[in-house]
Amino acid sequence: MKQLFYWQAINEALEEEMKRDPNVFVMGEDVAIYGGAYGVTRGLMEKFGEERVRDTAISEAAIAGAGLGAAVTGMRPVIEIMYIDFISIALDQIYNQMAKIRYMFGGKTKVPIVVRTQGGPGRTLGAHHSQSLESWLVHVPGLKVVMPATPYDAKGLLKSAIREDNPVIFIEHKMLYGTKGEIPEEEYTLPIGKAxxxxxxxxxxxxxxxxxxxxxxxxxxxxxxxxxxxxxxxxxxxxxxxxxxxxxxxxxxxxxxxxxxxxxxxxxxxxxxxxxxxxxxxxxxxxxxxxxxxxxxxxxxxxxxxxxxxxxxxxxxxxxxxxx
Amino acid sequence: MEKTELDKKTAVFYLKQMMQIRQFEDKIMDLLGQNIAEGGSHLYAGQEAIAVGAMASINPDDYIVSTHRGHGHCIAKGGKLPELMAEILGKKTGCCKGKGGSLHLADVSTGNLGANGVVGGGFGLATGAGLTIKIKKTNQVVLCFFGDGATNQGLFHECLNMAAKWVLPVVYICENNLYGMSVSVKRASALEDLTKKASPYGIPTDTVDGMDVLAVRDGVTKFVKHSREGKGPSMIVCQSYRYYGHSRSDPRVYRTKEEEKFWHDRDAILTFGRKMVEQKILTQQEVDNLDKEVQKELDDATKYAIESPLPEPSALYEDLYV
Incomplete structure (x- = not known):
């Protein structure tokens, strides 16, 4: 067993899945050169290049929409919405498009996408950077919503989310990034939908x-x-x-x-x-x-x-x- | 008149597809009137030359994203009339098993990523499909159809910026039918020339006569080539008109009879048929026969759709998750 921070566990999951499957790529605001607002994607651009770790413009709707388009045409995008507070800007793409396309199309498509985001208070950032909006997303059939607290759970569930053929909203917490926990040396995944x-x-x-x-x-x-x-x-x-x-x-x-x-x-x-x-x-x-x-x-x-x-x-x- | 370089087979193909779309829409209007088709339907009649001309510029494995008025694109991209008609009626045999309907008509098996119930909702899908093509280096292209109204949505600008910055192979095709439901381009848009909305992103733009199938085909072909050469996105505006109201309850009080006549006189099917006869590529008899052939296809498709069963109750929870 090794001790990893929560952010490192997520980073490790991303790296392992990107190595495992060339269709996995990461896209979002400040995820490449900067390594993510909370550092979760640091080092990935250096390891996988800018084609697979893409800095985007500040365009949440386009990030979610293009992620969806890439997902239905054969990629496995992991997109990052920097703060869950900004997910409102991308919500049409998430709840009208991402969540419904498979059903509306009679099951003729798959939507293998992960929307990584983080929420919660704790840094006195006020009303636009501290919300917990999971219940909005739980109300949308077609999505899966995962919200792990420990590094172990975060890593195992993110790996499963990336392999999942349905859209998964993966909600991290800004005050958990600096917490530590045990991570097995060997590879593992955890089942989505299991308490x-x-x-x-x-x-x-x-x-x-x-x-x-x-x-x-x-x-x-x-x-x-x-x-x-x-x-x-x-x-x-x-x-x-x-x-x-x-x-x-x-x-x-x-x-x-x-x-x-x-x-x-x-x-x-x-x-x-x-x-x-x-x-x-x-x-x-x-x-x-x-x-x-x-x-x-x-x-x-x-x-x-x-x-x-x-x-x-x-x-x-x-x-x-x-x-x- | 300038001689058109067109072989007979191609002329028949374009004319037939346009007739299929027109008659499909006329049939739906009829079914709505009889309450055989329930709910609403956004009809594409008048704009046929755009879908048919644009689709003539791409390959079967290229992607399209349709609009808030999407029946025409589905037909032109190779959807089967009986399945499409059944879908409009919400039947089990529909191309989306009766779960999509008019507003969400899609046929992924033909590379059609679907119509959209949200105006401008498909920009992301198209742009993301372009990203897949770029990453996988497959040399496909995406045609992203949308209406004039959608150019006022934020996602239009976000996606054009992204596609231009990342040099994605997407041809954005604006079907300017002059109205977003009832509000005219003049009343809604700060810019009447819609190509100007794309030009800030440094991509090539053009405007063509959307009532002329060959003008659309040639305009889109030029931009498809541009994308296949790795030069990125473009936007083409096709000037057109929808004949019916926005939906069946629309009394069309926002436009004049004179304006409607102006566009009906330039009807894409009539003008193209006339041109083919004048240039002796087709005979009038052949045009008339084609019209009858399509009527028969539509009658058969409608019969199939009406006689098809509704989905089983057990379908309610099917196809939500993989």
């Missing part, structure tokens, strides 16, 4: 992903000291959701807390919670609780930014109340 139990427990199920997973795990550690034994599940893929793994846990714990940084209203927590109710209301001993982002644009002030997303203490408080 991961990050901590086993029996008293309550905490469902959390991306940055919120790390906070949920910290909360679980502290709750253990107070005698509450938490099971922590990372769905990893938000669309399609692995509800089976979640239900196995609910059947055991009978209590659920869902944590995410995105705004609460219309967030993925609502969907996950509702699927739990539909699949097993009778297993629940108490109402499902959500610990989510505030329903506000992300403020600049560091204290307000911190208040706008769930913190470890918030998860602890809600979980304790639920278990009392």
């Amino acid at each position: 991961s139990i990050k901590r086993e427990g029996s008293d309550v199920t905490i469902i959390a992903y991306s940055m919120a997973l790390l906070k949920a795990l910290k909360a679980a550690e502290q709750l253990q000291k107070g005698g509450i034994n938490c099971e922590v599940i990372d769905p990893l893929t938000l669309l399609p959701l692995d509800i089976a793994t979640i239900m196995e846990s609910v059947k055991k714990t009978h209590k659920v807390v869902i944590v995410h940084e995105a705004c609460k209203t219309g967030g993925t927590g609502a969907e996950i919670g509702m699927q739990i109710i539909e699949n097993g209301f009778d297993y629940l001993d108490a109402p499902i609780k959500r610990v989510c982002g505030a329903d506000v644009p992300m403020p600049k002030a560091p204290n307000l930014e911190k208040l706008a997303v769930p913190q470890v203490e918030d998860i602890i408080k809600v979980t304790k109340e639920l278990c009392e």
Whole structure:
């Protein structure tokens, strides 16, 4: 096992897949010479040349659109939307075109494209550089939405996403790039659509992903000291959701807390919670609780930014109340 | 009149395709009126010379991206009339298994990456297909069709910039039928000469008579050659007119009878047929027979479409993911 940063794990996945398949190429703003706004693609241009690692103009719609065009004609593009906040500019190409083309064409085409992007707060960048917009994308049939938190999961899932014949939105988190984790020396992939139990427990199920997973795990550690034994599940893929793994846990714990940084209203927590109710209301001993982002644009002030997303203490408080 | 260098077989091919498109559209209008075709349909009648002339300049393995008014491109790129008609009616036997319809008519098997329900939605597809060709060095080209209205979309400019910068083999073909739904080019666009919208990107442009199949063919052929020589994209504006309203509910209050007559007098099928007879490439009898032959094809295609079953309920969730 080696220790790699989250960004390095993603970089390694890109490099391995580009070596494996000459049809894989990377395209986006500042991905080549600069190596990506958060450094994820650094070194790739030097290794693979400018034909396969392409700096684009600041044209998100064209990046997504041309990525789609390349995907349906035989390439496997990995495009980068520098901040998920900018995905709105490319959304027509993503939700009207990329997600629907296969279905609209009666299954006569494949769309093997990965849209890499990153979101989330933590750097006091304010409302246009800190959002968590995954629920917009989860609402679009035809896409797959993956949101890994650990270097291990990021690498294995990105490799699968690149090999996938469907469009995959791969959402990273800017505050995870500098976190480290173990990566096997040998090659591996992880299945899209499969949740991961990050901590086993029996008293309550905490469902959390991306940055919120790390906070949920910290909360679980502290709750253990107070005698509450938490099971922590990372769905990893938000669309399609692995509800089976979640239900196995609910059947055991009978209590659920869902944590995410995105705004609460219309967030993925609502969907996950509702699927739990539909699949097993009778297993629940108490109402499902959500610990989510505030329903506000992300403020600049560091204290307000911190208040706008769930913190470890918030998860602890809600979980304790639920278990009392 | 200038003598046209055209053999009989080619003349028949162009004329027949234009007739197929016209009669296909007339038939759909008829089916809409009878409520046999449900929903809406954007009809291409009047613009046939563009699809047929442009397609005559490329090979079967080249790509096209169609428009918000896409039936004509599908036919000219080699789509089968029964399958296309069935698709318009949402039938299982349609070229998209009844999942696409008029607005999303596509036939990837013929290199047609589809019509688009979003005006200007296909610029990315075309530009990306051009990128594949460039990377794979296959020497194919892409014809990207779009209407005058689409030149006001942001993606048009983003993609022209990208294609010009990366020297991609895409011929952008603007079908200027003078109206984006009801709003005229004069009322919508700061520039009436639409080639000027592409010229800032340093690519060659041209304007041709979109009612003249040979003018379109020759204009597009010149730019296809330019792309195949590795010189990158271009844009050609084809001046044309759509005969029907934007869709079936359109009373056409935004244009005059005189204007409609002006364009009907220059009808692509009539003028081309007349020219071929005058130049003794075809006889009037041959033109009339061709018209009847196409009527029969359309009758057969329509019968096939009407008699075809709707998709099975189980098709609802099919073909969403691989």
